[in-house]
Amino acid sequence: MKTILVTGGAGFIGTNFIRHALVARPDWRIVNLDALTYAGNAANLEDLHARYRFVHGNINDSALVESMLAEEKPRGVVHFAAESHVDRSIVGPLDFVETNVAGTTRLLSACRRWWEETGRPDDFRFLHVSTDEVYGSLGPEGFFTEQTAYDPSSPYSASKAASDHMVRAWHRTYGFPALITNCSNNYGPFQFPEKLIPLMILNIIEEKKLPVYGDGRNVRDWLYVIDHCEALMTVLERGTAGQTYNIGGGAERQNIDVVHQLCDLLDQRLGRGGATTSRRLISFVTDRPGHDRRYAIDASKIHKELGWQPRFSFEQALAATVDWYLAHKPWIESVRSGEYRRWIEVHYGGARGKGTEGQRD
Ligand code: NAD
């Protein structure tokens, strides 16, 4: 049995990764370290028992991380834990520095110490899960490659860029066997309903306004979360230490087109149309400050070197995502209670459709 330490596994991508990997890799055991911030939900994984252990704790708690490493002796670390939402980073950047920069650095230090003490095992890997947002914004043409210069726009992407630099430094300075992946926008089950796709799905169901930032023409390159998880397993198992791999879904869409598609999918399922079409709920609101115009990934390196490519089409996976949210109303209610609701009230006066004016403190 091979033990993998996952950080942030109670969040969106981590939950999908753990659930998918435990099925796809019967010889893996997964230990999940998660602080359970507003975005973490241990209940996502409560039905898992065999080959799974949850530890409630913070990546900044080096003593805890060191004791977990000594006890579990993992062959791999997959580091998801982060503050992940751009709009929150505009309101409160310090949490992003604390977890994404300081937390990643402390985690690297603890893992490197343990790796040195145990004789630098050849088969140990540290996979840092990062974002295409570190590359900044594209114009209408071109793609992000692994050689694209870093040019982050938001406090979130700046903090992820800093964490990527730390990971690279740990490889170059100490020979620590780290790898980095930079991926595009994920969507799928278990995504916290503050990100574009789940937020729009829930607002459509509840007939609330659909707040589209700016002119709605910003482009994101959508990646189904299961495709992402398969890419991460591939990189962990077969990637070269010290290397970076871009992961993208090859599905560029303007935001407004995604919102239209969601309205149409839900209209079919909820029996709406004509005067009651969900498109009537669309409301163009003040743009996000520093809003990147376009992201698009060149994923040819991971394809050519490791043989990975996405399996799901955007249309197929978006429909499956809509159906998942329709079938999981209790999950939606549980994650929307408590912290999330309070944050919405403080920063949006209780109504998400009002616009972004109230965001900054
Ligand atoms: P998420 O916000 O849904 O989940 C983050 C998880 O990390 C939560 O379970 C939270 O409780 C945990 N966490 C936060 N701070 C922690 C700390 N200090 N110690 C331990 N746990 C902590 O995030 P996500 O969307 O699943 O993203 C996972 C990773 O992938 C992040 O590093 C993010 O930057 C990166 N990423 C996400 C996307 C995307 O589209 N969602 C795209 C590219 C990269």
Ligand code: DAU
């Ligand atoms: O590109 C990868 C990144 O994708 C990840 O690193 C981040 O963790 C993840 O949050 C995501 O960042 P984005 O800012 O692109 O995602 P978000 O869902 O917040 O927004 C997607 C697009 O939709 C973006 O152009 C802003 C716009 N938007 C978003 C929201 C929440 C709206 O128009 N209205 C909204 O209400």
